[in-house]
Amino acid sequence: MADMDSLTEALSAISVSTELVEQELKPHLDTLLAVLLEKKKGAAEEIASSGILPILTQTLRVKSPLTNQVALVVAEMAREAAVRDPCIDAGLVTVLVPLLNSADEELLLHTGRAIGRICFDNTAQQDQLVQCGVIPRLVAIMRENLENDPLVNVCLLALCNLADMDTTREALVDVGVAEVLTAQLKRATDAERRHIILEVLGSLGESDVLKLQFVESGVPEALSEMIRGLQGGSDPHDLCSIKIASNLIVSLLLGDESMQKCFGEGTGVVYRDVLSWLQSSNTQLQLSGALAIANFARNDSNCVKMLELGVVPHILTLLEQHVDEGDVSVQHAGLSALRNLAIPASNKVRMLEDGVTERIRTLLRSDMPPVQFKLLGTLRMMVDGQEEAAAVLGKDEVLLARIMEWCEARDHAGVRGEANRLLAALIRHSRAPEVINAVTKADGVRHLITMATSEHLIMQNEALVALAIASAIDIASMQESFREAELLPTLQKMLDDPVGTVEFKFSALGLICSLASSSSMKEEMESLNLKETLNKLSGHSSTNVATQADTVLAMLSETS
Structure with a gap:
């Protein structure tokens, strides 16, 4: 066991060495290494401040029997952290980088x-x-030493530290990193190794080019x-x-x-696994499964293919599991x-026939704004161009009552906006007197x-079209609501x-x-003197507006 006094003596001896010969330096390097491996407090700092770093740098410039030992001393x-800048200042990184071209696995480590x-x-x-070209070499080392786990781990950690840099991603495009990482992922048995590989894949996957390479490499x-x-x-690690x-x-x-490669026309392994995630008891897999389906769609x-393959019932069952206090x-x-x-229009018809709207109505009781927002958007998409569906939903008193609540959701503008848009959509797509009557009755x-x-603008137009349709179909039942809501004064003000x-x-x-x-x-x-407003618009620069005003x-x- 080495002590700090031995360290001081060894440092003194190294600092006065005139020749970098093995017989002279090795015993002293053994002492340094022993102290470092025993993790003696302050040992690394004492070595860095002793003035021997330039000697270590010089030793590494030429391959010698001391090279491995000096590299290990520097590594330990x-x-x-306190000695890293002195190491850089002494030029150690510069002399270490060329050693990555060695075939000696211990030295590489x-x-x-x-x-x-x-x-x-x-x-x-x-x-x-990266500028020195270490990235291709790291990949090559992993490829050449596939089963040397300690060495591969070092390369993976290095890639992990460099993966966020654009220059790293660019350097990896042509070196086959996808195949190497895939091979290592298949070999990874412990959680730590898995997590390093996954982190590297995650960072590098932000590059579209590498992302595609990853998919093509499996x-x-x-x-x-x-x-x-x-x-x-x-x-927990798993x-x-x-x-x-x-x-x-x-x-x-x-x-x-x-995405298309993974989908494989609905026969891809990844797509089939994603479907199984929807039925998993693991909430994280359920979430990823739903997100993946949304991406495939x-x-x-x-979308048409997935509907044929029966994905919708799995999603509906998943949603129903999480209605009350779910995720x-x-x-x-x-x-x-x-x-x-x-x-797709064909999917709407099929989904309506399969009773999708009835099943997702169970989510109406959700108190979570993000869920409310998505539910409203989904219902609006379902009735888009679907007269029958819009007519059925537009007469649903429970749904309309909930929509009215959400139209007044002051704390969530998104929910409020989607509720209004769904309300307008029910009238626009149904064009049904019963729906207009139900909306009027619900104070919509x-x-x-x-x-x-x-x-x-899009919301303005949707509302105006819905109001125009409603008034054209059943002006008699709408008049009172229009007056109470001061529709005409509002329109005049905006005109x-x-x-x-x-x-x-x-x-x-x-x-x-x-x-x-x-x-x-x-x-x-006439009582509002709307003619005055219209006369002004008769001279509007837009021909359409002017003609409509006339x-x-x-x-x-x-004459009335």
């Missing part, structure tokens, strides 16, 4: 550890390492296989691996080409998947009028606004045309 010394520790959390040094399949092997256990791996698969699906052909993220993701699946007209004054959009003015005039068919509404227009003026001039 660099465990201490010591060198890799030394460089990794010295450059840890040092962006400038890490950038220099990374998603390897991740799926790993998850299958870990499922059912309760070990559960953590499942979480990271499933999240990683979801992120790999964000690329269109990589980014184009119509995939909000799972519900949110599940509804996102359903919404995407409902985009005032919300549509408020929506018409929204700062969002008088000089900065109002052309689109709004045109749609508003269209609504007024519908209202003018009612003698009582026409009387209110049409309304002509209607108001007719």
